[in-house]
Amino acid sequence: MNIYVKDEEIATKNIVPQKRVYGEQLFEENGEEFRFWNPNRSKLAAAFLNGLEKLEISQDWKVLYLGASTGTTVSHISDIAKDGLIYAVEFSPVSMRKLVRLCEIRPNIAPILADATKPKKYMDLLEKVDFVYCDVAQPNQTNAFIDNINLFLKDVGLAMIMIKSRSIDVNQKPQKIFKQEEKKLKEKGFSIVEKVKLEPYEKDHICFLVKKNF
Ligand SMILES: C[S@@+](CC[C@H](N)C(=O)[O-])C[C@H]1O[C@@H](n2cnc3c(N)ncnc32)[C@H](O)[C@@H]1O
Secondary structure (H helix, E strand, O other): OOEEEEOOEEEEEOOOOOOOOOOOOEEEEOOEEEEEOOOOOOHHHHHHHOOOOOOOOOOOOEEEEEOOOOOHHHHHHHHHOOOOEEEEEEOOHHHHHHHHHHHHHOOOEEEEEOOOOOHHHHHHHOOOEEEEEEOOOOOOHHHHHHHHHHHHEEEEEEEEEEEEHHHHOOOOOHHHHHHHHHHHHHHOOEEEEEEEEOOOOOOOEEEEEEEEOO
């Protein structure tokens, strides 16, 4: 993977030299330019720094990203899957405007203005993908995640969901919510490949890396 990890820092090899995406620092290592990946701005960076080890994003992967926002995390996946393609779904027109500008300089990102809870509406725009990533921070997001996997994930693919307990139920203990969402995923036919909590970068968050059962 085009990732640099050292001590508490993580970075990706910049496929668009000299260009920052969200004000991150650039640096050179062995003649190559990297962009620092801020774990306080990106849950995937937090997961890697907290020990996520079973996710190896290949440089030619096709990725479906739900909840792309303005493209902070998407941009780092675009560095890693440099010869692949990231279908970036976002339903806020305001965020989408910024995301489209990012796509103009990063040709491996395809923006899709759509509601991730209605995947059939963008079926014609997608192919089967190697990886589905979900960070829409909504109470019903596990259902949307499953629906998208069932439509778009290759049988051998991997999928990851970022769970913020307070987005699901502010009155429940995070641990209870995490168990409930894990159970839902298992009942729907997935096995948990790895789970990682995101503290201290994100309070009361966990991520699940899953694959389909056969
Ligand atoms: C927590 S932010 C995502 C941050 C982003 N993943 C990152 O790391 O750069 C959640 C995003 O999901 C979007 N969102 C929420 N519900 C959605 C839905 N049903 N369909 C598509 N996008 C949605 C929000 O507009 C917001 O931009």
